[in-house]
Amino acid sequence: MRAVRHTKAVCLCCFAASALACAASALLCRRLLPEGGVSLIKGFLSLARVTNSGAAFSLLAGAPALVTVLNAAFLCALSAFILKGSMRLCARAALCAVLAGGISNFLERILTGTVTDMIRLDFVRFPVFNFADVCICAGAAVFACAYVCAPARAPQSEG
Numbered sequence: 630m631r632a633v634r635h636t637k638a639v640c641l642c643c644f645a646a647s648a649l650a651c652a653a654s655a656l657l658c659r660r661l662l663p664e665g666g667v668s669l670i671k672g673f674l675s676l677a678r679v680t681n682s683g684a685a686f687s688l689l690a691g692a693p694a695l696v697t698v699l700n701a702a703f704l705c706a707l708s709a710f711i712l713k714g715s716m717r718l719c720a721r722a723a724l725c726a727v728l729a730g731g732i733s734n735f736l737e738r739i740l741t742g743t744v745t746d747m748i749r750l751d752f753v754r755f756p757v758f759n760f761a762d763v764c765i766c767a768g769a770a771v772f773a774c775a776y777v778c779a780p781a782r783a784p785q786s787e788g
Contacts, residue, residue: 636718640711644725647768651733651761658747658759672751679757680743686756693742700735704728720775726768730761737761 658678666677683690684699711724734744746757 636721639718640721640725643722644729647726647729647764648733651730651759651764652736654747654760655733655737655745658745662747666749668751675749675751676747677749677757679746680741681746682738682743685762693738697735697738700731700738704731704735707731717775717779720772720779723768723771723775726764727772728768730764730768733761733764734759 658676662676662678664678666675668675681687681690682693682696684696689696707724707728711721711728714721716724737744744759744761746759746762748759748763749757
């Protein structure tokens with residue numbers, strides 16, 4: 630029983646921290662970032678305010694309603710998987726980060742019609758992204774590592 634409470638507390642903390650960071654970064658970007666952007670580390674990292682009505686890499690930018698419906702369906706399925714799935718704490722916490730990033734993007738899309746992206750890597754040609762995207766990608770990578778590196782479970786005998 631104590632382990633279950635511990636697991637829920639860790640996942641809730643991971644979710645809350647990720648969601649708060651995502652929401653704060655989007656809000657601060659919309660309110661404070663100048664139109665032309667700001668270079669943080671010359672030639673490496675800058676902040677630029679870009680809005681995206683589509684999904685990742687502006688896919689389906691012409692169909693924001695479809696993106697919203699698909700996003701909602703994914704978030705519902707992921708929530709059910711997190712709550713019902715049998716997995717290690719690391720994997721569950723990683724999926725909570727994915728969920729927090731997804732919910733952050735979803736809520737911003739519902740409230741404003743777009744998602745605000747602000748992180749630009751200047752040393753490579755890559756789309757501008759936001760902190761929610763970082764949570765989604767990092768959470769997915771940690772989940773994949775936790776899944777691949779998990780020890781194989783012995784088959785349970787019937788009877």
